[in-house]
Amino acid sequence: xxxxxxxxxxxxxxxTITRWIRQMKLPWIPIVIMVVLVICxxxxxxxxxxxxxxxxxxxxxxxxxxxxxxxxxxxxxxxxMLSRMIYGAQTAAKISMLALVVGMVVGTFLGLWxxxxxxxxxxxxxxFADAALGFPTILxxxxxxxxxxxxxxxxxxxxxxxxxxxxARMIRGDVLAVKDQDFVTLARITGVSTPVIIWRHIFPNTxxxxxxVTSILVGQVILLEAALxxxxxxxxxxxxAWGIMVAEGRTVILQMWWLALFPGVAITILxxxxxxxxxxxRDSLDPKLRRLQ
Amino acid sequence: xxxxxxxxxxQAVATLWILSVVVFASVHLTGDPALYLLGPETTDETYAxxxxxxxxxxxxxxxxxxxxxxxxxxxxxxxxxxGRSARDILFERFPATLQLAGAAFVxxxxxxxxxxxxxxxxxxxxxxNAAKLFAVIGISAPPFWIAIMLVLLFGGILGWLPTFxxxxxxxxxxxxxxxxxxxxxxxxxxxxxxMLEVLDSDYVKFARVKGLRENSVIWKHALRxxxxxxxxxxxxxxxxxLNGSIAVEVVFAWPGLGRLMLQGITSRDFxxxxxxxxxxxxxxxxxxxxxxxxxxxxxxxxxxE
Numbered sequence: 276x277x278x279x280x281x282x283x284x285x286x287x288x289x290x291t292i293t294r295w296i297r298q299m300k301l302p303w304i305p306i307v308i309m310v311v312l313v314i315c316x317x318x319x320x321x322x323x324x325x326x327x328x329x330x331x332x333x334x335x336x337x338x339x340x341x342x343x344x345x346x347x348x349x350x351x352x353x354x355x356m357l358s359r360m361i362y363g364a365q366t367a368a369k370i371s372m373l374a375l376v377v378g379m380v381v382g383t384f385l386g387l388w389x390x391x392x393x394x395x396x397x398x399x400x401x402x403f404a405d406a407a408l409g410f411p412t413i414l415x416x417x418x419x420x421x422x423x424x425x426x427x428x429x430x431x432x433x434x435x436x437x438x439x440x441x442x443a444r445m446i447r448g449d450v451l452a453v454k455d456q457d458f459v460t461l462a463r464i465t466g467v468s469t470p471v472i473i474w475r476h477i478f479p480n481t482x483x484x485x486x487x488v489t490s491i492l493v494g495q496v497i498l499l500e501a502a503l504x505x506x507x508x509x510x511x512x513x514x515x516a517w518g519i520m521v522a523e524g525r526t527v528i529l530q531m532w533w534l535a536l537f538p539g540v541a542i543t544i545l546x547x548x549x550x551x552x553x554x555x556x557r558d559s560l561d562p563k564l565r566r567l568q
Numbered sequence: 569x570x571x572x573x574x575x576x577x578x579q580a581v582a583t584l585w586i587l588s589v590v591v592f593a594s595v596h597l598t599g600d601p602a603l604y605l606l607g608p609e610t611t612d613e614t615y616a617x618x619x620x621x622x623x624x625x626x627x628x629x630x631x632x633x634x635x636x637x638x639x640x641x642x643x644x645x646x647x648x649x650x651g652r653s654a655r656d657i658l659f660e661r662f663p664a665t666l667q668l669a670g671a672a673f674v675x676x677x678x679x680x681x682x683x684x685x686x687x688x689x690x691x692x693x694x695x696x697n698a699a700k701l702f703a704v705i706g707i708s709a710p711p712f713w714i715a716i717m718l719v720l721l722f723g724g725i726l727g728w729l730p731t732f733x734x735x736x737x738x739x740x741x742x743x744x745x746x747x748x749x750x751x752x753x754x755x756x757x758x759x760x761x762x763m764l765e766v767l768d769s770d771y772v773k774f775a776r777v778k779g780l781r782e783n784s785v786i787w788k789h790a791l792r793x794x795x796x797x798x799x800x801x802x803x804x805x806x807x808x809x810l811n812g813s814i815a816v817e818v819v820f821a822w823p824g825l826g827r828l829m830l831q832g833i834t835s836r837d838f839x840x841x842x843x844x845x846x847x848x849x850x851x852x853x854x855x856x857x858x859x860x861x862x863x864x865x866x867x868x869x870x871x872x873e
Contacts, residue, residue, distance in 0.1 A: 539713030
């Protein structure tokens with residue numbers, strides 16, 4: 276008799292979990308795509324069959340399927356396409372995560388601070404954010420490249436410029452909505468210090484927005500990185516980045532179609548997955564934000 | 569309304585001014601233009617002479633003022649790469665980009681809005697899902713890559729269309745389609761959601777109850793009100809067009825502003841960089857000003873913010 280209730284309890288737990296998962300209507304295909312690419316990025320050295328940068332002129336211009344030690348073929352320099360694709364996932368993840376995380380931390384901090392303090396500080400920060408948002412990203416990026424010269428720092432900074440401003444704007448809006456509510460006032464009356472109020476009482480109310488804004492921006496940041504790499508403003512030529520690979524394939528597109536096709540497909544599928552996942556996240560977290568895009 | 573226009577115009581001028589300072593500073597932060605022109609092996613004497621010729625021996629603020637004065641009079645200096653006036657080169661290239669961006673803008677409106685409306689009217693059908701997928705691919709695929717794939721398909725395999733340079737109408741088809749696809753995605757989504765909202769409203773229900781024909785309900789009663797939010801979006805699309813057009817111009821060898829800007833950056837041709845960045849910035853700031861004023865005109869609530 277003692278076993279039955281536990282069993283029942285366990286099975287209801289399992290049932291609740293499966294029902295809960297089903298009710299969430301998780302977007303499975305985007306999740307699988309994202310997981311696969313994250314695995315590629317993290318385990319690139321283990322997964323890639325060849326060195327992505329190794330030049331091997333004897334094995335150059337192999338079409339996909341011609342030689343099974345190079346399933347996706349090789350490029351003009353004989354570099355293995357599959358390995359370059361896998362390392363390309365790593366490059367995309369590294370650069371966009373760097374820009375996104377730094378932008379998120381700075382933007383969130385400034386948004387919290389500006390929203391809570393108000394006054395001239397708020398006005399100044401928001402003017403800067405408006406200036407950063409009110410300008411085509413690529414133009415801002417090109418100005419950064421002119422100042423710093425082309426390279427990873429330049430594209431990360433260029434991406435950072437648009438990212439922090441989005442976060443600051445959205446987070447500030449959330450802060451304004453909660454900062455005059457009773458629980459904040461009570462905390463202030465009981466003598467809680469400002470940093471603690473912001474961190475413990477206000478920040479948790481902005482987490483939904485934080486996730487939604489991140490989900491919108493990831494795809495845009497990856498596309499921007501690809502565009503800047505394509506234009507030759509990012510990493511050095513020959514590096515395993517999808518944008519650079521498309522650029523290398525462009526000039527020989529009529530002879531070697533696979534060089535530009537595969538990296539472009541990878542970017543498109545990844546950004547599609549991110550957009551679908553972002554839509555789902557937005558709908559399930561906050562229906563009010565649905566029309567943000 | 570007048571007050572709104574004044575404030576907004578002042579903001580536009582201020583943004584342009586900040587842009588001019590950034591552009592001026594970028595030239596002075598990236599190294600010494602005199603040294604760049606002369607190369608590393610130069611005598612102190614010629615170096616000093618070059619600095620004097622370029623006016624680099626004067627205080628920065630004076631240099632900025634004379635730079636600003638020149639820019640206002642349309643003088644961006646002589647291109648160090650081609651030896652020609654940067655203004656002349658700019659005026660040769662700008663129309664090509666305007667035609668491309670303008671055509672793409674119109675096409676994205678003409679295709680995007682009807683597609684979004686039909687998508688809303690036929691909600692949750694195959695058509696709706698296909699339209700949504702088409703739109704989301706437009707914002708997910710890099711425009712430069714779509715451009716290359718179209719070159720492969722229509723230029724290489726089928727051989728139907730020219731794939732580089734600027735010429736007759738046929739030269740426009742591929743680059744305009746690429747840019748319009750990216751721009752259209754937003755209109756499809758926006759038109760769809762705006763239309764869904766309007767279709768749910770009381771006055772549309774009333775129009776139906778009154779016995780009006782479905783076509784007249786959708787295209788006359790619902791559409792007019794759904795169009796308002798789309799106007800704000802026009803500014804965003806313009807930014808998207810500028811963003812996409814640089815890479816697309818590169819792929820199609822389109823002799824426009826974007827490619828000129830990129831050439832200027834790779835050859836460190838500062839007069840060209842200044843001219844192109846300021847021109848693109850001016851174009852963008854001016855059009856967003858016009859869009860904002862139009863929007864305030866249709867939506868009075870904005871004026872009082």
